[in-house]
Amino acid sequence: MSADSATVLGIDIGGTKMAAALVAADGTILTEDRILTPPGNADQVFDALAELVGRVVGGTTPIAVGIGSAGPLDLTHGLVSPVNITGWRNFPLVDRVRALVGDVPVELGVDGHCFALGESWTGAGRAVDTLLGIVVSTGVGAGIVVDGKPLLGQSGNAAHLGHMVVDLDGEACACGSYGCVETYASGPRMVARAQRRGWRAGERVDAAVLSADAAAGDEIALAVFDDGAQALAAGIVATAVTVDLTTVVIGGGVAKAGPVLFDPVSRWVKRLAQLPFVTELTVEPAQLANAGLLGAARLAWATT
Numbered sequence: 001m002s003a004d005s006a007t008v009l010g011i012d013i014g015g016t017k018m019a020a021a022l023v024a025a026d027g028t029i030l031t032e033d034r035i036l037t038p039p040g041n042a043d044q045v046f047d048a049l050a051e052l053v054g055r056v057v058g059g060t061t062p063i064a065v066g067i068g069s070a071g072p073l074d075l076t077h078g079l080v081s082p083v084n085i086t087g088w089r090n091f092p093l094v095d096r097v098r099a100l101v102g103d104v105p106v107e108l109g110v111d112g113h114c115f116a117l118g119e120s121w122t123g124a125g126r127a128v129d130t131l132l133g134i135v136v137s138t139g140v141g142a143g144i145v146v147d148g149k150p151l152l153g154q155s156g157n158a159a160h161l162g163h164m165v166v167d168l169d170g171e172a173c174a175c176g177s178y179g180c181v182e183t184y185a186s187g188p189r190m191v192a193r194a195q196r197r198g199w200r201a202g203e204r205v206d207a208a209v210l211s212a213d214a215a216a217g218d219e220i221a222l223a224v225f226d227d228g229a230q231a232l233a234a235g236i237v238a239t240a241v242t243v244d245l246t247t248v249v250i251g252g253g254v255a256k257a258g259p260v261l262f263d264p265v266s267r268w269v270k271r272l273a274q275l276p277f278v279t280e281l282t283v284e285p286a287q288l289a290n291a292g293l294l295g296a297a298r299l300a301w302a303t304t
């Protein structure tokens with residue numbers, strides 16, 4: 001195979017779906033497919049992934065593999081324990097994937113890091129080398145790219161912006177702390193907050209319904225989005241002044257709310273970002289539908 005036609009395999013592992021793609025050196029996706037993450041034990045889940053990978057790879061031999069996965073992860077040993085994939089606990093994903101595709105480099109990364117890397121590579125952040133990427137959905141994940149590389153930190157878990165404490169008197173968070181960004185800004189938490197104030201009390205509704213009602217002018221929905229936006233902005237500005245960056249990209253299901261989320265986020269960021277080196281801080285929607293998958297592929301290319 002010539003260098004021009006070389007490809008890597010990107011894999012994106014989430015609690016809801018799994019995706020795989022063959023990706024060229026310039027970020028072009030050659031083949032891509034996805035499946036719903038099946039329930040089941042470790043092997044049943046992996047067998048479904050293996051079938052997906054086999055279908056995507058076909059007769060080609062990728063020169064490296066990058067995997068982005070929901071955490072927690074053990075990057076040193078290549079183990080994954082995604083909170084929403086109960087069959088995988090300390091599952092040796094890196095070794096199992098290597099056994100599948102042959103003896104090539106296999107790189108593992110946090111899903112939020114891969115999202116930021118993907119947007120930095122070919123998405124909303126392609127004009128800059130340093131950015132913060134945030135995924136707002138059932139939780140709040142994030143990744144920081146510095147000089148084109150994901151910031152890993154000591155254990156590989158850097159950029160847990162969702163668990164930055166922004167309210168010293170805040171509610172308990174699933175992580176054990178309290179007042180985290182996620183307690184204000186995740187989809188389920190925003191829905192719960194709105195329902196406690198009387199919005200669609202007793203109905204089974206999700207963040208998409210909340211954002212539609214906010215867009216239609218519902219006062220409770222708008223107030224809850226404003227609170228979530230304020231928490232996100234506090235996390236964004238704290239990160240920006242710590243890392244020294246000015247580009248922020250937000251994706252994920254809740255970000256589909258559009259201006260209902262982005263307008264108050266930008267307004268709060270403008271209010272909170274006062275130091276001279278962050279006054280140009282901008283927050284933009286993600287441009288890629290599959291940033292995590294592309295970021296995983298970028299990890300693979302970085303090994304070649």
Ligand SMILES: [Zn+2]
Binds near residue numbers: 173182
């Ligand atoms: Zn937390």
